Amino acid sequence: MSDTTQQNKDFRGVSRRRFIAGTSSILGAMTLAGHAAAAAEQVVTAAGPIASGAHVPVLVIGTGYGGSVAALRLAQAGVDVQMIEMGMAWDTPGSDGKIFANTTSPDYRSYWLRTRTKQPLSNFLGFPIDKDVPLYTGILDAEEMGGIIVYQGRGVGGGSLVNGGMAVTPKRENFGAILPSVDADEMYGTYYPRANAGLGVGTVDPTWFESADCYQYARVGRKQAQRSGFPFVFVPDVYDWDYMEQEAAGTVPKSALAGEILYGNNYGKKSLQKTYLAQAAATGKVTISPLHKVTSVSPAAAGGYTVVIDQLNTTGGTTATKTVTADRVFFAAGSVGTSKLLVKLKATGALPSLNSEIGQGWGDNGNVMCGRANHLWDPTGALQASIPCGGIDNWTAGGAFAEVAPLPTGIETYASFYLSITKNPNRAQFSWNATTNSVDLNWQTAWKQPAIDMAKSIFDKINAKEGTIYRTDLFGTYKIWGDHLTYHPLGGAVLNKATDNYGRLQGYSGLYVIDGSLIPGNTSVNPFVTITALAERNIETIIATDL
Incomplete structure (x- = not known):
């Protein structure tokens, strides 16, 4: 035999x-x-x-x-x-001794078979920030199809290499709309706990969070959300939180506190x-x-x-x-x-x-991004941990959950930045194109409008309460909404x-x-x-x- x-x-x-x-x-x-x-x-x-x-x-x-x-x-x-x-x-370090490139310095390792970067934030302070890079089988694929850019991880580990590690179990009451044919009791009793254990999920220490300079941006986001009547929730993650505390103390090489996220994380992320x-x-x-x-x-x-x-x-x-x-x-x-x-x-x-x-x-998981310009008395910090740890939950009332996201530029921006997940009902279809011998997706950018409306249920109210405005310099010229992409296909x-x-x-x-x-x-x-x-x-x- x-x-x-x-x-x-x-x-x-x-x-x-x-x-x-x-x-x-x-x-x-x-x-x-x-x-x-x-x-x-x-x-x-x-x-x-x-x-x-x-x-x-x-x-x-x-x-x-x-x-x-x-x-x-x-x-x-x-x-x-x-x-x-x-x-x-x-598994092989580059000339800088690290496996992955830094978010603020994309190089040949950063993009999958592109000769120019395609960053989610295409502009900053009015200037375009994409740059030429050598053609290489890099870690992040920005696949343009059907009116949307789909960001995907490329490498052993897939999307886990390039995401922010936010390890969120949906609320039980929302599960029926997610997977209607699956037994929720089994998922919440057995399989979600098994997944969280296998992934090594943990939550930031709330006491450390309150004093950490690198989460000033999240504390500003929390304060403003709560003043407008929205609940702020801590979000679990697969980052090694003990390691991050050591980063802040200066006793280990920096990873999240060096802004590493978009093109891989060299040390702390699981x-x-x-x-x-x-x-x-x-x-x-x-x-x-x-x-x-x-x-x-x-x-x-x-x-x-x-x-x-x-x-x-x-x-x-x-x-x-x-x-x-x-x-x-x-x-x-x-x-x-x-x-x-x-x-x-x-x-x-x-x-x-x-x-x-x-x-x-x-679907795109209802993804839409935006930034808000805060007052000078609400700085968000030059040092920002690239790993988000909290979000604003308005799913029941407005159909949106917004993670308070980092903007790790290394300078004070007085900006709050958000990636929203919304209850956008639009769905697209893949189809075979015999003329080009390729697969097309019929997504239309206009289908993002419900997502924008749902995100506005949070941020219009915060802006009105705080007397602030949306940033218009992050996704192009005088453009408020990042409605051109998804991280969550x-x-x-x-x-x-x-x-x-x-x-x-x-x-x-x-x-x-x-x-x-x-x-x-x-x-x-x-x-x-x-x-x-x-x-x-x-x-x-x-x-x-x-x-």
Whole structure:
């Protein structure tokens, strides 16, 4: 009997009891090393990139939240897993000795295959701030499509590399509108706690917060919100808060207090490289192939699926094309990546039996940004922690939750800055364009107007109370609203529509979706905890019933 045959037999024989026992043990042991975790721990790719002709029990496309959960839980259940990642491993320091570039000094590491930066704030004090950079497979993709720029992380760890780490569990009363086919009792009793434990979620020490210079901007935001009658809430995060306190004391290299956020964080943030992926690597059963891009998945004649993969160089060129066979494939390339790939595979005949829901239900989580100009007696601080720790909740009354965001420029700006998540109902669709051989998204910038109106339910009132005005110099010339982007793409392969209620793709046994494309467009808060918890829920059932 071949090793592969035995692996497949072991895979199919995994019991629910064995899986749950493995899950319990890993969570029990998952106390993250506080200060040691501050170093840039990277996931080793073990045996190197996947070889053409390989036959693997499970292939996971993507190394973000959903894919990392799937890889860890499958590995714990005794399954060998091959992960395919389009971005880099991010395990080699640059000439400055650091893995990641600083937010205020973007360089070749900053953007995915662009020759000019595309920063969320395109202007500052009336001047454009984008600049030319060398073409490189950098960490942040600013993908322009359908009237919106979608920011996505590129590399081992996916979006966890470039987000602010705000780890928010939605309010229980909002959950029914987020995932109506999912049992809320199970999510809040089992899977949200499991996700928060696995991600290493914590909250800033309120006592330290009150005196920390780096959170003066958040305290100003709190004061102004409360004076207008809005509740300010502390928001959990995956940053190592002990490390941040040491940054403030000057005893460790600065990370959040050096403004690191947009292009990666060198020390303090618990990205997936330090949590789920580190645990997965420790099993010895997970191999990651960076700079590899899946271009096709189709049924193999002898069973399983034929997967075609391009190996990339650091300027985006293809250096090799590989064909491998996988018994099962998990799509975890993120909302945009998974949706675009599935739409292409359906339209071009590789997976023609995918249903008509593929590509539907895509949303931007209602993202909209704005800044406010404060009075001189309300400075927000030259030193600002790049990790947000609080927000303004007006979801019930006005359909908006606004994180009080940093503006870490290194100078006093007297500005308050916000990223709002709103109850924007508009949804877009991905479709195949046969003329260009590419996938289009039909989002229209005008569809952001409901999000703007909902954000205004907070900030018009604060401006009226404080006698302040909106900043008009951050997103262009005399432009108030950052309505051109999203950090939180969701949907495109919606749960219980494009898939069954656990992410199994309709029409194909052994194909699964396990990322943010399952969530129909909105989570009411920052989405990655919900993506992680849903993946925990789904993979537990898939292992127990399918394998």
